[in-house]
Amino acid sequence: MIRIRDVAKQLNLSITTVSRALDGYNDVAEQTRQLVIRTAQEMGYTPNRAARQLRRRHAEAIGYILPAARPLFSDAFLSEFISGLGDEAALHNYDLLISSAKPNSPEEQASYQRWIQSGKVDGLVLNRIRLHDWRIQYLTAQKVPFVCLERSLDNFEFLGVEIDSYNGFLELTNYLIGLGHRRIAYIGGEPGLKIEHDRFSGYRDGLAAAGIPVCLELVELGDLTSEGGYRATESLLQLAERPTAIMCINDPTAIGAIHAVHDHGLYVGNDIAISGFDGVADAAHMLPPLTTVEQTVYSTACLLAKILFAQLVGSEFSEKQVKTRPRLIIRSSTGGRRI
Amino acid sequence: MIRIRDVAKQLNLSITTVSRALDGYNDVAEQTRQLVIRTAQEMGYTPNRAARQLRRRHAEAIGYILPAARPLFSDAFLSEFISGLGDEAALHNYDLLISSAKPNSPEEQASYQRWIQSGKVDGLVLNRIRLHDWRIQYLTAQKVPFVCLERSLDNFEFLGVEIDSYNGFLELTNYLIGLGHRRIAYIGGEPGLKIEHDRFSGYRDGLAAAGIPVCLELVELGDLTSEGGYRATESLLQLAERPTAIMCINDPTAIGAIHAVHDHGLYVGNDIAISGFDGVADAAHMLPPLTTVEQTVYSTACLLAKILFAQLVGSEFSEKQVKTRPRLIIRSSTGGRRI
DNA sequence: TTGTAGGCGTTATCAA
């Protein structure tokens, strides 16, 4: 390992001078600076992170804990989300630390506490926010910078990005009603989730505005995965009177729904309309292509990270709170040619 | 922030004693140990990671750099892969550090060097290995522990997991030939990739064994994404004599291919057979469900991490090199009912 | 403009 003292010795300079030349202080002769920078580069010197962290008292890393309900999970949303966070972090020369935990589990709590208390990360990114989320209370109390995708009912001084799920689902519901659907089912997620609350509300209010009563047998509980969507759809298809449309809380759920409908020998988009929410890249490549509400996951992740960095390093980015209106993307899974 | 000295002061003990009680040394009175552990817990003490790293000279973190060809990418393979690495790392109380870089770019090189030289990670996980891969030479020279998914031609002392892509593709080719296909196309990835080499070889040798010449117009270059698969398939469909089957290097490519075939008004599984490779969860939820060669991404990632940890902490896991035979999963994208 | 020295919080060596 090459240390700063090795560079200093090589140049017959003091450690101080080398350190300051590298860090861009202006009290070092320009000529010396150039020499130092060049030599450090040649020698392949990179400051030891542990030492720097200890001294500077920050980690130059942000953290994100994956909401993994089971050890094995797969979610197209997450790879886009992670790459957005990672790219933005890299721009600031920060690292992205990843862990995974079952939402609302003791392990989740332990992970957050360990990261905070041990100083491994300077800030955190949260998603899958619960209506009452201990994470927000905890991080606020600990004064740890964090940003959220979606807000909870607790955090008044919300920092982050909020996707207007409610209006997205409202618009989608209106669209389906406009197509003539009356028996519209909904497959959601765990009740305490903010997105569940918002999206279901959009669905409910959309129906109400058209004078259609919410029919409880048409409301199913999924788990945000394809498997959950498949199972929930199977129940719906066994009803005496089948729904003519199924609105799914997210794209993976919708993908499972499409599959279930197909396995029942029915035609998606024709016999039954299916819609999702997220707009992950794969949604366009489904057969039939999936009608969805697009929230541009990658750029949202970048935006979240930008907001976090604005807090951490006082970067020029000034937005603290962004509310975006997702875009309804109509594809043939809600009607169109027979496949 | 609570430091070890705070705990020591609280108990009127020396820092040394507290440190050793917590670390499980046996030269501290059992009674003292219990007291220390309890108090530390009550006070919410967690060792500062930077200080510990500096002293112990390791980071308790492993790293993985995503092969992201473009800033925005999405790959079902990766979310499974990352969660496997993360779960296994968590089991050892290690963190997983994530970054992304364009394969073979100067930034990729800079990222690896920075992580190594700054001591941010104790070991690395590599995939998308190139036939001649500077990473392997560099990490070997630096004596940094690492594991690979797939091996290169350079590393004789290969540590990691090798999926037998060659035989997987051979078997798949034989299967398609057995179905009566003669014009079988191949959509691959960047030429220097190990998986491209192996999978193409399996395809070529499979054809050769059946006395079918490789027809260059049927060999297309993709980029491992759905978009690449879509474009390549469009070219194939414009040939005077269309292929009757298309073997894709991975599942995303196959998903793009299915979509392109569909857009041309043809029936996948009927007019044209399509196959993938990876066996990510979504493949089963495609329409039609995708025939693929399954490599159980999640458990492979866990296995890779296990091998890495065996090096890092001398865990009980003794396998150093695992070669797995992937499993051919036949679904209706290579023939079956019309959808 | 450059150098000296002290300390960040922890662990390890050695002495008590």
Add this chain to the structure above:
DNA sequence: TTGATAACGCCTACAA
């Protein structure tokens, strides 16, 4: 069984 002390590599008052 416990405690004093010296590092780990870096940054930064302060002195020269």
